[in-house]
Amino acid sequence: MVTLPLPVLRRLPTYLLLLTEDRAAGRDYVSSTDWAGRLGATPIQVRKDLAWTGAVGTPKKGFAVTDLETKIRECLGTDARRDVFLVGTGALGRCLAGHPSLGRHGFSVVATFDPAGRCAAGADPSVLPWEKLPELARRMGISVAILAVEPSLAQKTAERLAAAGIRSLWNLTGQTLALPPAVAVLEEDWGARLATLITQTAG
């Protein structure tokens, strides 16, 4: 399968949400014209995007809801469930890792680790010892982790995750990471996100 352009990839999840609405409304077919209207986009763009997924529509009717959903999910890799590690025990990490939206997209947090290593009495028993991670990652075939440790530990922890075979890292620490290109990192910096939103309006 050809790899889709990143802009297309980013729009697919939105289409998935529209699809859910349409299915809830009892529709069997959806049209690019209709979606474009709802999204404020052009029908051409919607159709071009859907073409990337391999979905084929029928003139006058549109795209079959069930087929389209399968196709989009295949592209997003959410046809199979994805098991994920949570690394760090802060409130933010727990909030995001436990968010229902992750489940909806096929993700499941199977274990939590704490590199800060509070293994003293009273420690949360659901948090696994940090040393166990490489072994478990290998045995369970985990390649995705949510990094939510405190900033000062970010780089070092990330390196050890990379060494443990983690290939996709959702970096919530706000600390820029330097990792080998084999590891895909999604950096989150909340203030920066909000800042770019503002400038869109101001401009």
Next chain:
Amino acid sequence: MVTLPLPVLRRLPTYLLLLTEDRAAGRDYVSSTDWAGRLGATPIQVRKDLAWTGAVGTPKKGFAVTDLETKIRECLGTDARRDVFLVGTGALGRCLAGHPSLGRHGFSVVATFDPAGRCAAGADPSVLPWEKLPELARRMGISVAILAVEPSLAQKTAERLAAAGIRSLWNLTGQTLALPPAVAVLEEDWGARLATLITQTAG
């Protein structure tokens, strides 16, 4: 001032972080070559981006740290402090709204509202009555809000915020919003975000 291209805008916050590192290291000048090396980007791109901010470098030395920081912050609108409303009282909203990163980018959450309207006994006194929002927004000149209510209330709450003069909305509900184009909305869907990260690697 000309509005910068969105891709450039999105890279600016990263430059700001590098700048902080460099300042901490006691440097007075930074070069595009150096930054490109650290970011895995090209010097040309860095220079082109910085050109948008209006910063002027000196050959052989690079860009003056203090000047560059001013210029970038001006573009990001973080030269002035930005007051923000938090709407909704869930854990996620509190985590993100209270995140130090927001402060670093010049944001300040000045009031919290709860449209779910738990004004019964025992209610949190730091949460203001929802009815007061339009009046306060006007008096304080607030145009930015973080929307963190439960999904079922999202659309209706957003509409009332728009009516109250909110022009930038950070939508953490995971619910797609339909609002007039005058309101800039940054939609967050955590599962979708994680999903696009994965496909980057898989592809």
Next chain:
DNA sequence: TAGATTGTTAATCGATTAACAATC
């Protein structure tokens, strides 16, 4: 059939990259 919608091919637009002269 008529009309709406798809899918494809070409044109436009914008961002990134390259080349190179200017300069401290």
Next chain:
DNA sequence: TAGATTGTTAATCGATTAACAATC
């Protein structure tokens, strides 16, 4: 001066948009 780095102009690349034939 020599060499590193900037800034500008041109070339490339990719994504979006437009035009239109195909089809149910």
